[in-house]
């Protein structure tokens with residue numbers, strides 16, 4: 377089929393939820409994807425933060441082929457060997473105690489919210505005289521997904537307003553504002569949940585002061601701390617989890633995107649004290665934790681360890697940020713470069729410029745993403761090399777030079 381044929385069919389038959397780019401993808405290999413005309417694109421977005429080992433990685437394709445001939449699905453009424461093994465690997469890397477497997481990120485986040493409420497109930501029932509404990513704190517600019525609970529904790533009106541009223545009891549704290557956090561916390565809070573580096577919100581890392589205050593207040597008020605690591609987790613920031621940069625240990629952690637090489641899998645990791653409040657029948661899923669996804673996830677973790685991927689991410693990420701800092705010195709239209717590891721944002725002076733850059737880079741065969749209006753987001757496959765970074769920065773330089781008049785070099789600080 378041609379692009380025009382696919383577009384015609386979809387426009388008639390699919391819900392109009394996506395504003396797709398006019399590109400028909402056929403295959404991927406390494407850091408590249410290819411369209412129907414054989415044109416090659418350097419994918420600096422990994423699908424959307426998913427294809428961490430790139431496309432058609434032999435470790436993944438072999439595991440899919442082998443496992444698909446054995447067992448793709450079995451219900452969660454039976455055992456298969458990979459859930460336990462994957463839980464062992466993930467709890468070891470995260471410092472958490474137990475896992476629950478899901479189909480997606482939003483579903484993992486829903487599970488975290490449910491457990492936060494269940495944990496609070498189990499405590500309130502046992503302690504006399506305490507008032508209701510059900511409020512959930514989230515952050516302004518947060519993104520946690522599209523299902524009802526996840527949506528209620530997602531800040532932007534454009535996502536939530538069409539579906540109001542949402543889940544009661546959610547309060548948004550100003551991003552990285554310690555004073556507002558202190559004001560918002562009391563004994564009625566059962567959980568605070570956030571991304572340590574906001575992704576959709578414009579690649580914004582939280583400060584250590586904010587995170588440490590959140591942990592202190594959560595402990596003081598017997599509330600749970602939930603880390604949304606769906607985008608930032610599993611190596612993306614140069615550590616296994618973004619919270620490990622901050623030296624804290626959450627009570628619940630959600631992961632998904634890169635976990636199974638593009639197969640739909642997510643996970644909720646919990647501490648033992650939280651795990652104690654869940655009993656058979658309280659929560660479950662049909663597809664989550666199937667043998668195919670879990671076998672692939674185990675292989676991905678093994679490959680990342682064998683190939684010393686974290687150190688590669690740290691080195692390539694620093695190289696990338698340095699190169700973008702230098703680019704900022706040549707283009708005053710770049711307002712800020714920020715990020716951790718290979719989760720990087722470049723904030724431009726206007727949404728129009730960001731749109732132009734995004735479009736022209738695609739025309740030049742480089743896939744990027746624009747988020748929070750003015751931010752160009754990079755979530756490249758972990759396997760990218762310096763030469764790919766050089767290509768991207770060279771093309772950005774050209775696009776920015778034509779899109780506006782370059783001004784003398786002024787290098788500004790960046791958020792770390």
Ligand SMILES: Cc1ncc(COP(=O)(O)O)c(C=O)c1O
Pocket residue numbers: 480481482483485519520521522571575576604605606607608632633
């Ligand atoms: C931080 C974060 N949380 C949750 C989600 C939702 O995940 P999913 O799209 O798999 O439901 C996303 C997706 O972009 C995300 O980036």
